[in-house]
Amino acid sequence: MRPVVAISRCLLGEKVRYDGSDKAVPDLINAISTYLSIVPVCPEVEAGLSVPRPPVELVQNQNGIISVLGKKERLLDVTPQLNRFADQFCALHPTLSGAILQNRSPSCGNGDAPLFSANGERLRERDGFFAATLRRCYPAIPITGVEQLASNAAFEEFMAEVNRYHDQ
Numbered sequence: 657m658r659p660v661v662a663i664s665r666c667l668l669g670e671k672v673r674y675d676g677s678d679k680a681v682p683d684l685i686n687a688i689s690t691y692l693s694i695v696p697v698c699p700e701v702e703a704g705l706s707v708p709r710p711p712v713e714l715v716q717n718q719n720g721i722i723s724v725l726g727k728k729e730r731l732l733d734v735t736p737q738l739n740r741f742a743d744q745f746c747a748l749h750p751t752l753s754g755a756i757l758q759n760r761s762p763s764c765g766n767g768d769a770p771l772f773s774a775n776g777e778r779l780r781e782r783d784g785f786f787a788a789t790l791r792r793c794y795p796a797i798p799i800t801g802v803e804q805l806a807s808n809a810a811f812e813e814f815m816a817e818v819n820r821y822h823d824q
């Protein structure tokens with residue numbers, strides 16, 4: 657069996673972003689699909705959000721709790737449904753060997769999703785909500801943002817890590 661990797665659906669060319677666009681990277685996907693099995697995932701749409709939808713962002717409250725709230729409509733809180741979907745995803749894919757995610761997304765960002773305070777101050781960067789759940793469910797699998805695979809060397813290193821994890 658080939659190793660299985662989760663890939664953000666917008667990278668596969670699906671028009672699932674908040675504004676109805678995609679982030680297709682066909683050359684990368686063609687190269688990957690030669691060696692790996694792909695599980696497409698859009699945590700926001702699969703959690704039940706629409707396309708298009710109001711943009712959301714990571715917000716930390718005064719107690720340090722992080723939620724996913726509407727960028728303009730702070731009363732919009734999609735945290736519970738994103739949580740539910742992420743837990744279901746982990747339960748459904750116990751053999752996952754890696755993930756390639758869209759950079760800077762509040763759901764998929766790989767250490768580079770901006771985190772804001774309740775009054776809109778930019779605090780720092782961290783994993784998106786879904787990426788953070790993947791790390792909890794699969795502590796040892798390689799997880800990368802698509803932009804980190806821009807060079808041949810980085811791509812080959814990622815593929816090697818996925819294969820090493822799969823062959824353990």
Ligand code: SF4
Nearest residue numbers: 664666698758761764
């Ligand atoms: S970045 Fe993630 S949540 Fe956003 S559209 Fe792409 S797959 Fe969906």
